[in-house]
Amino acid sequence: MKGLLLTTITFLPLLGALIVLWMREEQKQALRVLTLLFLSANFVLSLFLWFGYIPPAKLPSVQSGMLFLVQVDWIASLGVQYYLGVDGLSLLLVMLTTFLGPLTLLSSWSSIQERVKGFCFALLVLQTGMLGAFLALDLFLFYVFWELMLIPMYFLIGIWGGKRRIYAAVKLLLYTMFGSLLMLVAILYIGIQHGTYDLLKLYETATFTQTEQFWLFLCFGLAFLIKVPLFPFHTWLPDAHVEAPTAGSVILAGVLLKMGTYGLLRFAMPLFPQALMQFTQPLMVLSVIGILYGALVAMVQPDIKKLVAYSSVSHLGFVMLGLLSLNTPGLQGSLLQMVNHGLSTGALFLLVGMLYERRHTRMIADYGGIASVVPIFTIFFMIATLSSIGLPGLNGFVGEFLILIGTFSVNKIYAKTYAIVAGVGIILGAVYMLWMFRRVMFGPIERPENQEIADLNKREIGVMLAVTVLMIWIGVAPRTVMQKTDASVQAFLQHMQRVQHRVVAGATPRSVVAEATPRSKRIATPVPAVGVRRVLDASMPSQKTAKADR
Amino acid sequence: MKPTIPLFLIPLFPLLGFLINGLSLAAGRRFSRVTVGAIASLMPLLSFAVSLSLVWQLYLAKTAKIGFALHEVVYTWIESGDVQVRFAFYLDSLSAVMVLVVTGVGSLIHIYSNGYMEEDEDVARYFAYLNLFMFAMLLLVLGDNLLVLFVGWEGVGLASYLLIGFWFTDTEKAKAGMKAFVVNRIGDLGFLVGIFLVFAAFSTFDYVGLQESFRNAGLIEQLKRPVLWRLSYLEWAGICFFIGAMGKSAQIPLYVWLPDAMAGPTPVSALIHAATMVTAGVYMVARLNFLYIQAPTALTMIAWVGALTAFFAATIGLFQNDIKKVLAYSTVSQLGFMFMGVGVGAFSAGVFHLMTHAFFKALLFLGVGAVIYGMHHEQDIRKMGGLFKYMPVTGATFLIGTLAIIGFPGLAGFFSKDEILWMALATQHPAIWVMGTLAAVLTAFYMMRLTWLTFFGSLRATEDELHHMPHGKPHKAPWVMEMPLVILAALSVAGGWIGIPHVLGGHNHFHHWLEPVFREAWSLSPNSQVFLNPSYHPHTLLGHGTAAEWAGMGFALGGMLFGVAVALFFYSGRRAEDTLSREEEAQTEASGGFFSSIYRLLSNKYYVDEIYNAVVIRPLVNLSRSGLWPFDQLVVDGMVRLFGAITRLFAQILGWLQSGNVKVYLYSMAMGLVGLLLWLRLAGLSF
Missing domain, CATH: 1.20.5 (Single alpha-helices involved in coiled-coils or other helix-helix interfaces)
Known part of the structure; x- marks a missing residue:
């Protein structure tokens, strides 16, 4: 029964999609309602997952954090399985996906009038693809879902997008496909080498030489880093976002980008820890560059949507930094920040879409002073903006704070420097968001057509309210969300520490988990015996986790 | 010790006010103007009542020697690995002072706002923001750890942003709001890094835990070794925190947002940009006294930044003609005084000045609000003059405020400013004493200039300008605005009496009230014999402490009288017109003499x-x-x-x-x- 839950959650949208296929294009309203029903039902189902996911407080291994497992042979001759499971690393993202699903449809309720059937079909298939990718525990199965979600997104942008939609769609497809194919090669290599695609088994047993690790990490990494997107692989993102319809942008920013960071966390990092060591420094540098670069470029964008797109580059840089810090606050901050970014950037895209629907322009210069015309819109826009710039009390702060303190706690002078430099990104975040906000919302109304903008209707208020409540909730009570990840994060870190020595001959075993490395002599955070506890030790029994889960 | 009434009620009331007014506004369900104002003003009053009762509990506990702080944990906010942040409140004698000032002065300003904002369309939004500010400010002062402090710290920044840009249809005002937020964010990064440094060394955020760690002499010894540019780890942490304070408390070089912040409604300037929020940095330094006493270089830096700010802001204030800008620079300058105080280690003196300044600066700002109200939104003092007869209550209370800020003997500012200057001297910081005394002379000048040009002499507004006013002449403010003025005037007079120094026959109750908070730090200070002396003045200096203290006081008094005399010489009677037209010339004339170029440099705020x-x-x-x-x-x-x-x-x-x-x-x-x-x-x- 428990195994059925994940399968249902994954394939319910697909079932909906099949039903949609049988309906006629003219039944627009029926199509929408049916799709909404399926997406909402899926969200309700996933709530069972949320409340049902109670791992033992202390996990002996990553595997034991996996619940709701379902494991069936799929292509037995190749060792490919249908293997799903959820743990603390994926649970939040699954919830985010099912939560955003109905909202994206609601936000397109009136703006999408053409080809409604295809639109609903694409949205539903996309859900299945994304959920499958988050839940898959078989490399091959993961790849299938990974590619499955690309296709509906391609059509979403290519059909319902803006003027340069074809260019943007093809660019998105080819760019991400380029990375994916290399990943496929790597997956096949692993599968053939080890005779299985079972991720959990590979965690336990897989051994690679230093060279193998290097190349495999590169292949996996490239696919994921393009998706994140990490500077300098980000240029598909502004194009895709600007051209995509609102629903596409929300899913793209909210979920698809997280596929990259999740992929690193689930596959590239735990499978190839030695290579991760080699790449940590350059990846951190790129993350920090991305944070500042994304923010600076966002600052001068004349197009609101493009501004938000570039801000994603900056925000995802923070998520990457947290992952690479490899300690509890950093990782948990990253996991939370993935959700936060989905909510706040998702909210911003929703709001921009609502404005666009009314005025058919996304240019900052076309607005000005509309705060007095659309007060309710202003409130939501303000809260989303503040969430995006990480104001304490809202969700963004908790994630950013944990990421930065996690990075700062790595006992390397370079990590501390990166944390401080990344902190400059927080200042710039306030600059570009508030500057945009001021130019759009404040000042006198100079264009008569802005006088006429209608405020949000009930449907839109409902959508925004759902997102906003969650943003405040996470900001005020982040524990309620984060504690679901406690056990898995501990297990993950323990796994990273355990596998650091498991290298085939020829490699020098080096420490992976940053805390385990000796302190640099240059910085003076001395470690006296008393009074000072370390920020995290993967090896330390997690009493706090136990306490939290009680 | 457990509080008898939940501590969280203090910030909760303003939060409720914010939610009630904010949500009803969002739902389009508008309460009447009076209801909105009543709800919003009641909330800080309730907080004030709760604070009074809790401070009374604290007082009793202190006298009975059973406890020095009330402590209450609400819930665990963040928990991740070793990062544990409890949402908890802490009331000791330091936060008690802050909480009373914030809720007390805050309540008065809320009441005053009912009159000031009576014609504004958006009064519900205004009051919602004002309550939001109170909530954040109370978190800031009541938090038991650095993170809750930071939540309040950024929260007051948000409220300040919203209120500066309250009249958002004016682009300049919206810009000023954003400038305030961004400049504060620069400081906040410093603050965050400070938090990181502290956490990396001590693995805790809460004051009590930190103070405990600081008792570990071996650990502190290690952290006091130079690490970077000859400064120790603790020095760096102290400097980072102070960068945060530079932003929030408008010190050089991050003071630039405060003068622009005057774009907000005047009661906002009084509450946020004079009495409470901007003093958060001083509070923070005093709060982290245990850290700063181990970081003497950082502390000296604070004193110097304070002294320089006090002096330079005062010079800019000399020739401003916008009535609010003068007070803005004056606030920057007075904040400099407070940092001088805490910077020389005299934490209680800094906090004392913080409190008296809250009284008289709120009074001055509210007085200015009454003037602007009565002059129908005129802010240029060159168009005022002789307003005393139109608004006698405002005029009289404003004069009291002026006398208080310039340190007229017997008034609140006299005791607090004198204590700071005296402490600078007593702790062997003669250069800082000189800067402070000079700043005090300048203060006397510009405040007297402002008062005289506004309230005395003859009205300089043109017929045309007068025509725009309701009855063709300036009018007095309603009683809801005058009542707070009178109360604040009383506090500006009597507020200093709790800190009368021993040399004048007093007991400096204020110093002794705060002593438990700072005692440990002071005992480690090289000047411990100054601070911990039962009569709180050094016998060692020059061999005869009392005489020196008298001399210092005499010096300050003479300087003050000199400043007043110069101002009166130039701006009273018939000479005023003459001086103003010469100022006009100096501003426009390209070549000019030495004084004109100085004048231009100052009135253009050093560019x-x-x-x-x-x-x-x-x-x-x-x-x-x-x-x-x-x-x-x-x-x-x-x-x-x-x-x-x-x-x-x-x-x-x-x-x-x-x-x-x-x-x-x-x-x-x-x-x-x-x-x-x-x-x-x-x-x-x-x-």
Whole structure:
């Protein structure tokens, strides 16, 4: 029964999609309602997952954090399985996906009038693809879902997008496909080498030489880093976002980008820890560059949507930094920040879409002073903006704070420097968001057509309210969300520490988990015996986790 | 010790006020103007009542020697690995002072706002923001750890942003709000890094835990070793926190937002940008006294930044003609005094001045509000004069406020400012004492100039300008505005009496009230004999402490009288017109003499805004607009497109080969075969 839950959650949208296929294009309203029903039902189902996911407080291994497992042979001759499971690393993202699903449809309720059937079909298939990718525990199965979600997104942008939609769609497809194919090669290599695609088994047993690790990490990494997107692989993102319809942008920013960071966390990092060591420094540098670069470029964008797109580059840089810090606050901050970014950037895209629907322009210069015309819109826009710039009390702060303190706690002078430099990104975040906000919302109304903008209707208020409540909730009570990840994060870190020595001959075993490395002599955070506890030790029994889960 | 009434009620009431007014506004369900104002004003009053009762509990506990602080944990906010942040409140004698000032002065300003904002459309939004500010400020002062402090710290920044840009249809005002937020954010990064440094060393955020760790002498010894540029780890932490304070408390070089913040409604300037929020930095330094006492260089830096700010802001204030700008620079300058106090280690003196300043500066700002109200939104003092007879209560209370700020003997400012200056001298900081005394002289001058030009002499507004006023003349404020003025005036007079120094026959109750908070730090200070002396003045200095203290006081008094005399000489009676027209000339005349150029330099605020614009803002925007963005499109994306183009090129070449011409296929097959055979032959294979 428990195994059925994940399968249902994954394939319910697909079932909906099949039903949609049988309906006629003219039944627009029926199509929408049916799709909404399926997406909402899926969200309700996933709530069972949320409340049902109670791992033992202390996990002996990553595997034991996996619940709701379902494991069936799929292509037995190749060792490919249908293997799903959820743990603390994926649970939040699954919830985010099912939560955003109905909202994206609601936000397109009136703006999408053409080809409604295809639109609903694409949205539903996309859900299945994304959920499958988050839940898959078989490399091959993961790849299938990974590619499955690309296709509906391609059509979403290519059909319902803006003027340069074809260019943007093809660019998105080819760019991400380029990375994916290399990943496929790597997956096949692993599968053939080890005779299985079972991720959990590979965690336990897989051994690679230093060279193998290097190349495999590169292949996996490239696919994921393009998706994140990490500077300098980000240029598909502004194009895709600007051209995509609102629903596409929300899913793209909210979920698809997280596929990259999740992929690193689930596959590239735990499978190839030695290579991760080699790449940590350059990846951190790129993350920090991305944070500042994304923010600076966002600052001068004349197009609101493009501004938000570039801000994603900056925000995802923070998520990457947290992952690479490899300690509890950093990782948990990253996991939370993935959700936060989905909510706040998702909210911003929703709001921009609502404005666009009314005025058919996304240019900052076309607005000005509309705060007095659309007060309710202003409130939501303000809260989303503040969430995006990480104001304490809202969700963004908790994630950013944990990421930065996690990075700062790595006992390397370079990590501390990166944390401080990344902190400059927080200042710039306030600059570009508030500057945009001021130019759009404040000042006198100079264009008569802005006088006429209608405020949000009930449907839109409902959508925004759902997102906003969650943003405040996470900001005020982040524990309620984060504690679901406690056990898995501990297990993950323990796994990273355990596998650091498991290298085939020829490699020098080096420490992976940053805390385990000796302190640099240059910085003076001395470690006296008393009074000072370390920020995290993967090896330390997690009493706090136990306490939290009680 | 457990509080008898939940501590969280204190911030909860304003939060409720914010939610009630805010949500009803959002739901489009408008309460009447009076209801809105009543709800909003009641909430801080309730907080004030709760605070009073809790401070009374604290007082009793202190006298009975059963406890020095009330402590209450609400819930665990963040928990991740060792990062544990409890949402908890802490009331000791230091936060007690803050909480009473914030809720007390805050309540008065809420009441006053009912009159000031009576004609504004958006009064519900105004009061919602004002309550939000109170909530955040109370978190800031009541939090039991650095993170809750930071939540309040950023929260007051948000409220300040919203209230400065309250009249958002005016682009300039919206810009001022954003400037305040961004400049504060720069400071906040420093603060965050400070938090990181502290956490990395001590693995805790809460004051009690930190104080405990600081008792670990071995650990502190290690952290006091130089690490970077000859400064120790603790020095760096102290400096980082102080960068935060520079932003929030408007010190050089981050003070630039405060004068612009005057764009907000005047009661906001009184509450946020004079009495409470801007003093948060002083509170924070006093709160982290245990850290700063171990970081003497950082502390000296604070004293110096404070002294320089006190002096330079005062010079800018000399010739401002916007009635609110004068007070803005005066606030910056007075904050400098407070930092001078805490910077020389005299934490209680700094906090004392914080409190008295809250009284008289709130009074002055509210008085200015009454003037602006009565002059129908006129803010230029050159168009005022002789207002005393139109608004006697405002005039009289304003005069009291002026006397208090310039340190007229017996009034609140006299005791607190004197204590700071005296402490600077007693702790062997003569240069800082000189700067402070000079700043005090300048203060006397510009405040007297302001008072005289506004309330005395003759009205300089033109007929036309007067015509725009309701009855063709300035009018007095309603009682809801005058009542707070009177109360604050009373506090500006009597508020200093709790800190009368021993040399004047007092007992400095204020110092002794705060002593438990600072005692440990002071005992480690090289000047411990100054601070911990039962009569709180050194006998060691010059061998005869009392005489020196009298001398210092006499000096300050003389300076003050000199400043007043100069101001009266130039701006009273018939000479006022003459001086003002000469100021006018100095402003416009290009060449001018030495004094005109000084005048221009000062009235243009040393061109600091222009310099920041040219050195920081414009290069950054230019770099992004004509550097990074084109780079992104041409180079980064260009590489991607180049990759695509190369692929397409190959496709074309290969496509051209697939011409479909059988003859070409046959030829190439034959050539290939020949080539292959030749190659095999050459490779030495026989067949």
